Amino acid sequence: MKKVVLLTLTSVFISSFYGQTETNLTNTEKLKFGFSAGGNYSHLIAKGSSKDLNKDISNKAGLRLGLLMDYNISDKLFISPKAELSFNNSQLHFYSIDSKNLSFSLMPVSLEFMTHIALRIGKPYIYFGPNIRIPISFQESSETTIKTVTNFGVDLGLGIEKITKFFTFAPELRYSFGLSKIHQYMDHLYFNNISLILNFK
Template sequence: MALTYFRHQLHLHGQKIVAVLIIFLLGLSSPAFSQGRIKTENLPGYEERLLRWGFSLGLNTSWYQLEHSRSYVNRLQTDSAYSANAVNRVGFNVNFIATYRLAPNFLVRFQPGVGYHGRAIDYKGDLRSVSTDDYVVQEVNTFSLEMPLLVKYESLRRKNSQMYFIAGVKPSFVVGGIKKGNPELLQVGSSDFTIEYGVGFDMFYPFFKFSPELRYSRGITNLHEPAHNNLYYNTMQRLTTNTITLYLNFE
């Protein structure tokens, strides 16, 4: 059943998120302890600067969240049943960073850039209406212009390190990758709006600040476009995005 599969997928993605978080935090612990033994304070007064600039590189994994349609559920009761499920893919991000201090521990960050996201939906079973095969993968690989606007809360600086939390919104617009009008390819919307939140760790070095950051993005825009009356589109009624990104920030 579709509901059973959804619960299974949610469980699997939850395991992935926990595993990535553990690896991420373990990776942070070593630099934190080593910096704690350093008596010299790098970039003194940096955390009090009103305006900061930088750039970031990111590695992401992204997938669609499907809400199956009534016609899909009805076909599960027939001999011509099939399954349609989301598959995650790996992508990357390149962003600029502009940060403005609002208060001693609160900052606002604008992080415009481009992101490559790979997502897919696999169809298995009776696909005679769209293909001679019983297994089809619809890949949706896109380049997007992204404009995250985030609020950052920093903890007190301890010598050359400090933790922070970050949250905000991200509008994005596809600038390449989607081939519109082809009934043999899954069509999705070209703009998205996501809620983002994450955690990071600032490490101060003599000439720059390095901040590994793990962030989760949850899309709230329905990207489903019923452009054609076929199995690819009739399967779902809602299509949203989920993304986990590891950013390496340099300021």
Template structure:
């Protein structure tokens, strides 16, 4: 921020009952997977024909609206609906398509409508800064980007439910409050959709993980 923090800006702003704003985010996402019995049996029969399946990280972004309501001097509840673009990859190595040793990467790119509901604990304000911790839940629904009903593509569910927690720093400027925030999201829904193909038979359980750097403006 170009403006310097001189004096005490936005006096009493942290005590307002209702606040509004928006946020921009940059995320990195990946799947956490559990191999299927078919995968284990295949390796046990002949390791040379087996396939290694590994998750890989991708980069995405978020755009959100912020509505905040103060519950007490230390706690606020935040509703942060928005849209997130997530890019996740799964790497298959081995005899994937019956043509010997090769590497195939399945990229799952999607746009999702997300509605995080979070509780924020704010430490005491120190002049123009205020540390905080935040945690809550985030339901999400894919609205575009994924290829459905194609067995040659890893099939993933369109809805997810995650728990989130993070830390941030409120910085009070003369005309607005800016807060960089780092948040981790852990999906608890099994996203794997069964399909009869090498890309789906090796996986039994698939959950999402996301780390997001939010830039919040209120």
């Protein structure tokens, strides 16, 4: 009985969500501009020689802010270039018996440029595309921060569009895979993240 009630409520919610939007995707503008805001969770990982007993990694939540543009190729396909400022929260910890433990932040702030190719499946859409991360460094490597280098990744994501009279609201869930190392001398240290983003177009 509980499953039937839950299924009914879910169906009503989905119907209400879609029912509030009368606009057809075929009538949308060819070009849209907007902004985004959301949160991310850093996923810094170490492989190979960077992974040993004297190092540890901690990852926490951060924030993202950005600008975007959508170009509709067709009702089903669109391209979305984006620029986002990401406030990340990853630390690398070094442990030593003879000296005090040391902790360093890696890429606390980055400017990211993405070009996503998206395919609509009704209201939801899926997308993928390249991501270039440029670390924003306000100072050289210090006692709390290790300087990182520009690195490259690929994004995979899922979103859903709700078209209203004045704007399009599109929440997205995205995972970004780091393809290149983020430090010049620390091999196999890669930066990934998962993000929940709210787009307003």
